[in-house]
Amino acid sequence: MSNPTYANIHVDSMLTNISIAYIQEQSAFVADKVFPIIPVKKQSDRYFVYLKEDWFRDEAVERAPDTESAGGGYEIDNTPSYFCKIYAYHKTVTEADRANSDDPLKPDEDASQFVTQKLMLRREVDFVSRFFATGLWTTEYAGAAATSGTDKKYWSSSGSAPITDIGRAKLAVGNVTGFMPNVLLCGAEVFFELCNHADVLDRIKYTQGPAIASEVLLAQLFGLDRVVVGRAVKNASAKGATEDTDFILGKSALLCYSAPSPGIKQPTAGYIFAWTGLEGAGAFGNRIYKIPTPLNGLGSERVEGEMAFDCELVSADLGVYFNGIVA
Numbered sequence: 001m002s003n004p005t006y007a008n009i010h011v012d013s014m015l016t017n018i019s020i021a022y023i024q025e026q027s028a029f030v031a032d033k034v035f036p037i038i039p040v041k042k043q044s045d046r047y048f049v050y051l052k053e054d055w056f057r058d059e060a061v062e063r064a065p066d067t068e069s070a071g072g073g074y075e076i077d078n079t080p081s082y083f084c085k086i087y088a089y090h091k092t093v094t095e096a097d098r099a100n101s102d103d104p105l106k107p108d109e110d111a112s113q114f115v116t117q118k119l120m121l122r123r124e125v126d127f128v129s130r131f132f133a134t135g136l137w138t139t140e141y142a143g144a145a146a147t148s149g150t151d152k153k154y155w156s157s158s159g160s161a162p163i164t165d166i167g168r169a170k171l172a173v174g175n176v177t178g179f180m181p182n183v184l185l186c187g188a189e190v191f192f193e194l195c196n197h198a199d200v201l202d203r204i205k206y207t208q209g210p211a212i213a214s215e216v217l218l219a220q221l222f223g224l225d226r227v228v229v230g231r232a233v234k235n236a237s238a239k240g241a242t243e244d245t246d247f248i249l250g251k252s253a254l255l256c257y258s259a260p261s262p263g264i265k266q267p268t269a270g271y272i273f274a275w276t277g278l279e280g281a282g283a284f285g286n287r288i289y290k291i292p293t294p295l296n297g298l299g300s301e302r303v304e305g306e307m308a309f310d311c312e313l314v315s316a317d318l319g320v321y322f323n324g325i326v327a
Contacts, residue, residue, distance in 0.1 A: 203221055
């Protein structure tokens with residue numbers, strides 16, 4: 001072997017132009033993309049709900065000469081309320097971390113991203129539990145091997161009819177509320193099956209450009225304002241255990257009416273209340289700050305994040321849930 005060897009003339013060191021971290025893009029999360037966000041100054045409060053049955057009743061009658069007109073009123077429910085829980089997480093950065101970190105590691109920046117990711121995961125999981133589950137919506141269907149009753153044939157199966165299923169679900173909501181759903185929220189696997197469904201591809205092949213399904217084309221096909229796809233994943237295992245990662249939204253879909261913006265007398269399937277009353281809080285009741293932690297050593301700081309919000313299902317009859325709609 002000739003000398004000097006490669007080991008003598010080169011010492012392995014950390015590459016300074018790359019690093020690897022599985023940081024999920026914000027676009028993968030959907031908790032802030034489906035329903036209107038209402039910034040609130042108080043952590044908790046009530047809101048009013050007009051009872052729709054009073055507004056839809058046909059009660060105007062012909063008025064005879066010299067008689068009083070028909071009249072009536074409407075009821076208001078003032079019991080609904082919200083409470084923005086504060087979720088928090090932190091990562092401590094020591095003086096030694098900063099002094100000993102090789103490029104491209106940036107302990108403070110990395111800690112901020114790590115904390116932010118944890119809060120976004122918590123928000124997404126809470127959103128799914130409040131809106132994306134069985135037993136929540138007035139109308140609910142389940143994926144099955146064949147269509148029967150409230151079962152719909154898996155959209156991943158040959159012969160299924162997602163275009164018809166979604167169209168009839170829109171009519172079902174419009175029939176009892178007067179509002180047609182305008183948003184479809186689905187998991188990544190449901191979106192994949194819709195994009196590759198024979199009926200969908202047959203419809204979009206007449207559009208301009210290549211016949212490749214996308215969120216925009218699906219929204220146009222279904223007659224919706226938006227199709228929103230959740231691609232965020234979560235590791236369900238404890239630290240040190242075998243990793244158990246899966247899509248948070250799973251294999252289901254939610255068709256609903258979402259108000260373009262919050263407003264008085266504006267119906268919507270859901271609202272997101274964000275408590276912005278805390279100092280420095282952002283639009284989702286979120287903030288990142290540093291706290292000196294001298295007990296961890298001189299120069300140590302805790303990078304801490306908070307997010308204060310409440311996901312509220314406002315009108316159960318404005319949504320249709322397709323549970324496990326792909327196999």
